[in-house]
Amino acid sequence: MVRFENVGLRYRSGPEVLHDIDLSLAPGSYHFLVGPSGAGKSSLLSLLYLARRSTRGLMTMFGHDINSAPRSVFPDLRRRIGVVFQDYHLLDHLTGFDKVALSLRVAGAETAQVRGHVLQLLEWVGLGDKIDVQPPYISGGEKQRVAVARSVIGQPDLLLADEPTGNLDDAMAERLMHLFEQGTTLFIATHDTNLPQRFVHPVLRLDDGRLAAAAS
Ligand SMILES: Nc1ncnc2c1ncn2[C@@H]1O[C@H](COP(=O)(O)OP(=O)(O)O)[C@@H](O)[C@H]1O
Ligand SMILES: [Mg+2]
Known part of the structure; x- marks a missing residue:
């Protein structure tokens, strides 16, 4: 599903922040990505989300060579990717319900079906009583649950x-981990080492932009 070989990334004329990344994610696999703040975790996720292209190396996603593919294929590929950004990226004028429903509505799902599914999910993340509240009025933790x-x-x-x-x-x-672990291919960046201890999945460690399989 994902294959990176010798991938490097630099932002504009700055120093390289990811070096020689080799990464292979099989369909249905779960991985944690750990590492200190500034190690490059969010940068690596931005490559996986196709927010930017690597500055060197080979990136293959869903069978496409990303660095030579036309940008016009990106929207279709992105539709196959779900993402929880570190800063939530929530649209502030939408209620929790509308934000969660948006992608289903865009995909043309029926209203009644959308409603049932969205309510069930928001109940599960403990926001059943907050479905009509807009983001300026919900807490950071609540935003995070809407984003998930x-x-x-x-x-x-x-x-x-x-x-x-x-x-x-x-x-x-x-x-939330139970929601994530529903058979999709999962890649979670965290500096919280507690999480990989409680949910036992392979851990990849990023230090100073270099990837290693962690012993823990
Ligand atoms: N948009 C950007 N422009 C320039 N440098 C960036 C940008 N985003 C991140 N960096 C730099 O890349 C390095 C890795 O950052 P980041 O990927 O956010 O690490 P992490 O998520 O592990 O904390 C840091 O040195 C950071 O300053
Ligand atoms: Mg980060």
């Missing part, structure tokens, strides 16, 4: 999450 519900609702082939449990207590983190 939104990322899973379209049943993406690849699910990327950047620090998805940062503002949440352990019980809620566990509920």
Whole structure:
């Protein structure tokens, strides 16, 4: 599903922030990406989300060579990817319900079906009583839960999450992990080493832009 070989990334004329990344994600696999702040976790996720192209190396996603593919194929590929951004990326004028429903509506799902599915998800993440509240009036942890519900609702082939449990207590983190672990290919960046200890999946470690399989 994803294959990176010798991938490097630099921002404009700055120093390279990712070096020689070799990464292979099989369909249905789960991985954690750990590493200190500034190691390059969000940068690596931005490549996986096709927000930018690598500055060297080979990136293959869903069978496409990303660095030679025309940008016009990106929207179709992105539709197969669910993402929870570190800073939530929520549209402030939409209620929690509308944000979660948006991708289903865009995909042409029927209204009644959308409503049932969205309500069920928001209940699961503990926001059943907040469905009509807009983001300026909900907390960081609540935004994070809306973002998680939104990322899973379209049943993406690849699910990327950047620090998805940062503002949440352990019980809620566990509920979200159950949502994530629904058979999709999962790649979760976190500097919270607690999470990989409780949910045992392979851990990749990023240090100073270099990837290694972690012993822990
Ligand atoms: N948009 C950007 N422009 C320039 N440099 C960036 C940008 N985003 C991140 N960086 C740099 O890339 C390095 C890795 O950052 P980041 O990927 O955010 O790490 P992490 O998510 O592990 O904290 C840092 O040195 C950071 O300053
Ligand atoms: Mg980050």
